Amino acid sequence: MNKITLFSVLLFSLCGAMFAGEPAVYNRLAEELSRDCGGTNKKVFIGFFPYSSGKDSHDSDIISEKIAAAMDRLGGIGAVSKEVRADVLSRMKIQRRGIVEERVIRKMGKMAGADCVVMGNLAAPNNEQIELNARTVSVKSGKVLSVSWGILTRDWDRQHWDNIHSLHRLEKSSPPVASLFYERGRYYLDVEGGRYADAVTDFSRALSIDESHWEAALARGYAYYVSYDYKKARADYARAAEINGEGLDAKYLLGMLSREEGRLEESVGHFADVVKAAPNDPLPYKQRAFSWMYAKQFDKAIEDFTRSIVLAPGQAGAYASRGQVYALKGNYDSAIADTEEALKVNPSLHQTHLTRGFAYSKLGESDKSEKSYAEAIRLWPAVLNDGFHGKTREEEKSLLIRILKNYDVGRNAGEALLDRLAQYGGDEAVAGAFTAVYKKSEPSRRIKILSAFWKLRSPGSLDFLSELLADADVSVRLNAVFAIWRIGGDRAKQMLSKALNDNSPDVRKLAIGSLGVLRDEGHLAEIARVAKKEKDPEIKWLARQTTKKIQVEKAKRESKQLSEIDLWDLVDNIVWRGPRYEQIVGKMKSLPKEDWPGFIRKIDDFLAAFPSKKGDESWEALMFIMPHFVAPFESDPVLIGNLLGDMAADKSYGVVFRKMVIDHAKAETLQRIADDSEEYPLIRAAAQESLRGKNSK
Incomplete structure (x- = not known):
């Protein structure tokens, strides 16, 4: 084995501690992907699973090893060893994320002595989940024998950091090797949130050692791409294409980059080249469909999404995206059907729930629409910041009030929903909804609801807040005083003056301060009485200062x-x-x-x-x-x-x-x-x- 291959084997060994006690999803994937490979004593080459985003990731290596280990446990059929796998990938100059032609897949299997090759792709709907779509290809015929898909839990971020530290130690004890910096750069891309500047540094060091390291050039280009430095990304993709003329990765990534730059015709052209070379890979069809969608060529987008789904039926993202296109065309029944298929595979796609909610609302099915919108909010509260497509401000307010009253979206999303509704300042309908929700809520949630009251500042809530001034819970009374102060006005001042007699020093202090901020000249005598009779020295001082402050403002004015x-x-x-x-x-x-x-x-x-x-x-x-x-x-x-x-x-x-x-x-x-x-x-x-x-x- 050469130096690069030996290093690749070392990298696989860094992942070895992760594979004990795998969940059942890997056993199912292994069984479904090996089922039609041809019986016992067959060998399966577990290839790689690139992200549809183009990210050069170690997640592919980890998932490949997990599926291989599950296949070995089945008995009767086995996966090609990781050493042989690393050697084949290195000798064929195949990057562990790219688009691969069918003839190359078959050649790869033959070199490994395998009967079948498993390939696929990944998508990351969030930081905790990975959507895998995989297919088994016959080395002999090139036909797709079986497909499988699943939602995987991405729980190895800590291992990525451990491997980064291991490579730091290896760097100090060994001569500089381009592959060391390349692999560590990939780990920097992998960790949650991405350490793109560190990744660029390592990929640059790899290229300074080995100018022909086309994988490092592509990976650095991707790091620039996600950092919005498109000029440098394009230069690196072109460099990689020049080094490795047969690779389709650069064209695939250039297609995505061109789309981001608004060069939609150019983007479609790049993906067309990739589709021509790899007609059985679902990814280029899917990405070209997005370019068609941005160009508002909806029929062509639907056609390409459909081709991608046929090749990889478990793509929740492809179903969801095709559903969006159907919704944009006004074909709401088809949009709902596609979103249902997507949610069967992955129920946590919040954007898909939004699409379904929109389609149901257009068909007049308000209950189903509200349920879908509520689920989207529960899964991803940030959707509240983006608004709801096609709805006026009043329609959106009514929708959110109904969701607040009728659906449990969880604590975090519930608080975000309250904050969003509080932005409808002074609205009586919102105040009524807050009151209704407060009365049926658990005590632990009531303080948060009260904070929404003082953000809302609706005079219509003063009756309810007046009741809360008699609540046994001091924290409730404090929040009620604060909400009353935020509303302001003569009635609010009258209510605050009553709070001057509260048995809690904290409530009395807040009431005094609130009257001072409101410049309440009408209750000067009551504040002065507190200053004279109060035993708490801090409250006594505050009452005197507040009296003085109000008098000064009065003098300035009059x-x-x-x-x-x-x-x-x-x-x-x-x-x-x-x-x-x-x-x-x-x-x-x-x-x-x-x-x-x-x-x-x-x-x-x-x-x-x-x-x-x-x-x-x-x-x-x-x-x-x-x-x-x-x-x-x-x-x-x-x-x-x-x-x-x-x-x-x-x-x-x-x-x-x-x-x-x-x-x-x-x-x-x-x-x-x-x-x-x-x-x-x-x-x-x-x-x-x-x-x-x-x-x-």
Whole structure:
């Protein structure tokens, strides 16, 4: 054996640990594929099973070995050994994923000393499943003797990673071999999600060692293709075709690439070349059918899908795709028939359920249509993001409401359905559906339904949410408060004010915060009552802050006097005792008491911008200005305390402000600040410290 063949055998051995305890599906496949091979003592060459997408995958090797092992267990007939298989594939320059002419299949069987050859193809409807379609070909006559198909569980991703690590170790201990990098690149294509950049790196290293490695060129082209780098993909496919002129893989892959690029006529031409060379392979017919479908040549697409199905009757994907074409043509009965056949083979094809639902809806069979759509949502919740073909927004809403009420689509899909319906903001019908579903749901699901209520924001749900404010479950009441806040309006504010009396501190806090966000001036007295009587210090502080916040917003909105005070003019006249000093101080003193929080906030905003206006002298100027702000109001320590409390939290100037104001206050004022500033502990402490300093003097 040559170096490449020895390496291929090594790769097969890496997979050996996977084949113990195979499921019954492989035993069935082995029995059906060997049944007509000609009796006992016959040998079967298990070929390879390329993905219809063109991916160069080790999944084919693994499945081949699993079927071979199952065949050996049958007795009376045996599979050609993996060593002989690797040698034949290498000597014939056959890639383990490509389109192979019938004459080549027969030659391959003869070289292996086999009576029959098993070939086929794979499709991956999702990350966990593989659809296999296989056929047994007579080496002597070239006729197809039997076919079989099945849905396989793809549960060997961990082994792919183990093999990558094994090849890493082998790379460090051996001279560089092109096949090592090629095989590791294939594993990078195989792992869930695909590591395409790593695959490209390994395929490039393989080609740098062996420029004639056409398999690496094709595989790198595929990695570029799935990464949407079509220019590089085309260059690599052309390179592979130049190296291996007899291979059909490059033409097959160029057909797919041309279709993605919108070159539909060119795509059809490539697949026609492949069909001519391999007329009994179902894949090129299927791929050409897709190109016809994109070109809206529906009759030709149906014809090619039909040929593919005849050659491989177990193709769920071909039935499903032909059903789509029938639906596009308006032949809904045929569309339903094909989707039923597809779902018999693989019930998990969510797109096929959508096609069937669409066809039933066009025939007026709403119950069957809704059931199909519900199953599609259950299998693949993301279909909700794409909309439903042919339906208006109102029709789609009605459909989703009926599915929500009448079908159990599972937890994950159910949550996605709620979120989708919540996008119909404020809709009364949706709110009614949420209410009905909530009442019949298990407690574990109710919180998620409540989250959909606050996303929906429908005033029509306030009656129901009002009932939930009395629920024994605190989490239910919390979510109800949140939903009520999101809806807003006078009635929502009234309901939130009642929640201020809830026995849960968390509910009371959320109710206070919600009223603050809603700027609820109508319930200021109730929030102030909470601030006065509440024993929980955190809630007490929140109630005070909320009261203050609402008052500030009210002052900003209502007081025209505030807007007439120019703070720069105020600073100039107070600090330097300008001609308008008495006028400005008088205007400040004449402000209504309820307007002072707004004025304090205005000073706060002014000081926040002050350093940027005064440059490097800002701190010195600030220290000079502060005492003069306080002087006119020396007799009102509560006012000074409020001013300090509103501004001292800002670290950029709060420390200086607090120090300068207190340092310039009289002892009597300091004492009153210390007594009356319980809610501002930092100010109180500073006042007490300053008072001690003054008394000591």
